[in-house]
Amino acid sequence: MSVAPGWYVDPADTQTRRYWDGEGWIGAPIPVDATPPEGPPPPEPEPAPEPEPATPAEPATQATPGTPPGYSPPPNWQQGPPPGWPAGGPGQGPPPGWPYPTWPGRPPEPRPHGLPLASYGARLAARLIDFGIVFALNVLVNGWFFWRYVQELSPTLDELRRRIQAQDRTTEPLPPWGEQAGALVVVILLIATMLWLAYEVPSMAANGQTFGKRLLRIKAVPVEADAPLGFGRALRRWNTLGLPTLLWYCLGLGLLLQLIDALSPLFDHPLRQALHDKRAQTVVVQVPRTPDDRANPPGETP
Numbered sequence: 371m372s373v374a375p376g377w378y379v380d381p382a383d384t385q386t387r388r389y390w391d392g393e394g395w396i397g398a399p400i401p402v403d404a405t406p407p408e409g410p411p412p413p414e415p416e417p418a419p420e421p422e423p424a425t426p427a428e429p430a431t432q433a434t435p436g437t438p439p440g441y442s443p444p445p446n447w448q449q450g451p452p453p454g455w456p457a458g459g460p461g462q463g464p465p466p467g468w469p470y471p472t473w474p475g476r477p478p479e480p481r482p483h484g485l486p487l488a489s490y491g492a493r494l495a496a497r498l499i500d501f502g503i504v505f506a507l508n509v510l511v512n513g514w515f516f517w518r519y520v521q522e523l524s525p526t527l528d529e530l531r532r533r534i535q536a537q538d539r540t541t542e543p544l545p546p547w548g549e550q551a552g553a554l555v556v557v558i559l560l561i562a563t564m565l566w567l568a569y570e571v572p573s574m575a576a577n578g579q580t581f582g583k584r585l586l587r588i589k590a591v592p593v594e595a596d597a598p599l600g601f602g603r604a605l606r607r608w609n610t611l612g613l614p615t616l617l618w619y620c621l622g623l624g625l626l627l628q629l630i631d632a633l634s635p636l637f638d639h640p641l642r643q644a645l646h647d648k649r650a651q652t653v654v655v656q657v658p659r660t661p662d663d664r665a666n667p668p669g670e671t672p
Contacts, residue, residue: 373392383399488588523547574604590607603650
C-alpha cells in the first residue's frame with residue numbers, strides 16, 4: 371500500500387515523528403507530541419567538511435603473490451559500517467535500497483491516530499444494521515415496483531406451480547414474462563442504489579459514521595489524518611461497495627463483487643482495509659469511550 375506524504379511516527383523510534391515523502395523518510399525528527407509543520411520540513415543545511423587529521427605515512431604493504439599492483443582489500447564490514455553508511459541513532463533509517471530493520475518478534479498492531487483498529491466482527495455487525503435500515507427504506511419506496519414485478523412474473527410462476535403439483539412432464543415452454551418485467555428490475559435496482567447512497571454518503575462525509583457504526587462505536591477516518599472524510603472521499607469509498615448493486619441483474623455479478631469486498635478486510639494486513647477503504651485511503655478505527663483510552667498514542671506508521 372502506498373502511503374500519502376505526511377508526518378508519521380517513526381517506526382524505529384516511536385518517540386519521534388518524521389516526514390514521509392511517499393518513498394522514504396526526509397528531514398530531521400521532531401518529538402512525537404509536537405505539532406508538525408505544514409508540508410515537508412525545510413532542507414537541512416549541509417555540514418561544513420571537517421579537516422582530516424594528519425596521519426603518518428602508512429608503511430608499504432608487501433603484496434601477496436598473485437595480487438595485482440595497487441590492489442587494496444575491501445573494508446571489513448564486521449568491524450564497522452562501510453563508507454557512506456549512516457552512523458545510526460534514533461530516527462535514522464537505512465539508505466535507499468537497503469532492508470529496513472525488522473521487529474524481533476510479532477510487530478505491534480498499528481493504532482492509526484492513536485486509535486485501535488476496529489474488529490471485523492464490529493464492522494460486520496454495523497454493516498448488517500445499516501443494511502436493515504436500507505432494506506426498510508426499500509420496502510417503503512420500492513414496495514409498489516416490486517409488487518408490479520411479481521405481477522409481471524405471475525403467468526410464468528403460476529404455470530410452473532401447476533406443472534409441479536400435477537407432475538406434468540410436458541416439454542412445452544412456460545408462458546413468457548410480462549413485457550415490463552425487465553424494466554421494473556432496472557428501476558428497482560436503481561432506486562435501491564440511490565437509497566443506499568443517500569443513506570450512507572452524507573453521514574460518512576460528516577463524521578465517518580453511519581447509524582450502525584455509531585451503535586458499534588467505530589468510524590472511518592483518512593489514513594493521513596483524524597479528520598472528516600468529506601463528500602468526495604465518502605463517495606469514492608461508497609462507490610466500490612454500492613455501485614455493484616446495479617449489476618445484480620447480470621447473473622448476480624454485483625453481489626459477488628460486494629461479497630469479495632466485504633471479506634477483503636480479513637486478508638489485509640496490517641490496517642485491515644477493505645477494497646473500498648483502499649480506494650478512498652481510509653481506515654476503520656474503534657472510537658474511544660473516554661479520553662483516557664487515547665492517552666499516549668503510539669501513532670500511525672506508514
